[in-house]
Amino acid sequence: MTIIVALKVSSGVVLAADSRLTIQENGQLVFLSDSNLKLFGVQGHALGILTCGSSFLEGRAVASWLEDFAARVAPTLADMPTVITALTENLPPPDQGSITYLLAGFARRSGRRQATLGDPLRAPDTPAARGADAQIFKVNHFSSGETQRFDLSSSAIFWDGEFEALTRLVLGFAPAYAGLVTESLIDGQGQARVPYYAFSLQEGVEYVEFLATTQVHFQRFASGLQTCGGPIDIAVITPESGFQWVRRKDIPPYNYLG
Numbered sequence: 616m617t618i619i620v621a622l623k624v625s626s627g628v629v630l631a632a633d634s635r636l637t638i639q640e641n642g643q644l645v646f647l648s649d650s651n652l653k654l655f656g657v658q659g660h661a662l663g664i665l666t667c668g669s670s671f672l673e674g675r676a677v678a679s680w681l682e683d684f685a686a687r688v689a690p691t692l693a694d695m696p697t698v699i700t701a702l703t704e705n706l707p708p709p710d711q712g713s714i715t716y717l718l719a720g721f722a723r724r725s726g727r728r729q730a731t732l733g734d735p736l737r738a739p740d741t742p743a744a745r746g747a748d749a750q751i752f753k754v755n756h757f758s759s760g761e762t763q764r765f766d767l768s769s770s771a772i773f774w775d776g777e778f779e780a781l782t783r784l785v786l787g788f789a790p791a792y793a794g795l796v797t798e799s800l801i802d803g804q805g806q807a808r809v810p811y812y813a814f815s816l817q818e819g820v821e822y823v824e825f826l827a828t829t830q831v832h833f834q835r836f837a838s839g840l841q842t843c844g845g846p847i848d849i850a851v852i853t854p855e856s857g858f859q860w861v862r863r864k865d866i867p868p869y870n871y872l873g
Contacts, residue, residue, distance in 0.1 A: 617666075620827055621773050624816060625745060630719060631824060631849045637840065637842050639711075646840070650846075652678040658686050660857060662720035662852070663720055664702075667715050668713050668714040669758075672706055689701065709758050715775055719750070752765065752767065772785075785809070786807075831847075
């Protein structure tokens with residue numbers, strides 16, 4: 616599984632993802648890798664894509680599909696709705712279960728001029744000037760071919776994957792007990808007071824790293840398979856500079872000839 620986080624701060628968006636890859640084999644989760652890619656920047660645009668859920672599409676790793684989509688297809692598109700549509704049209708359904716794509720950035724609305732490489736996906740007459748202007752969309756794609764789309768742009772922070780530690784820490788209750796918590800907790804009275812809107816990009820980077828690392832260590836000391844782990848990849852997105860890596864795992868060179 617995975618932990619992915621998208622956070623709006625005062626001047627942009629911060630994204631984070633772990634690197635662990637697990638699969639189901641004979642009904643059991645099996646660890647495969649700590650070098651999996653789950654965070655992608657769309658070339659030339661102020662847009663990032665995170666993924667969690669199923670790891671394979673037509674027997675091929677999701678990362679390879681998304682790297683190709685982010686570099687070849689998405690840069691030619693004009694706005695967030697067309698990127699979302701193209702994502703589900705160019706990427707096949709998962710081999711089993713479902714896959715989630717989280718798109719975040721400063722994408723202009725449809726019906727405007729065409730975006731060009733190096734130009735953030737936004738309209739010139741409605742420029743994004745701060746993190747609160749960012750759009751966040753969640754897309755669920757099922758093995759049946761069905762898709763679900765959710766506009767999360769009104770949220771300051773969103774996470775997905777394996778997130779029990781984050782829900783306990785930030786919202787004040789375990790996900791398993793969501794149906795039993797009191798009305799005051801549901802209304803947010805148990806939620807940690809965090810002034811996301813006042814964060815600088817640096818504080819946003821430190822916060823998403825803290826959240827992702829907390830989930831990883833929470834699983835480390837709990838019973839059960841550690842489905843989150845490996846290096847934490849982090850990127851920031853601003854209207855002015857677009858998508859920029861803060862930290863991306865290195866794949867060390869390997870001598871295939873021995």
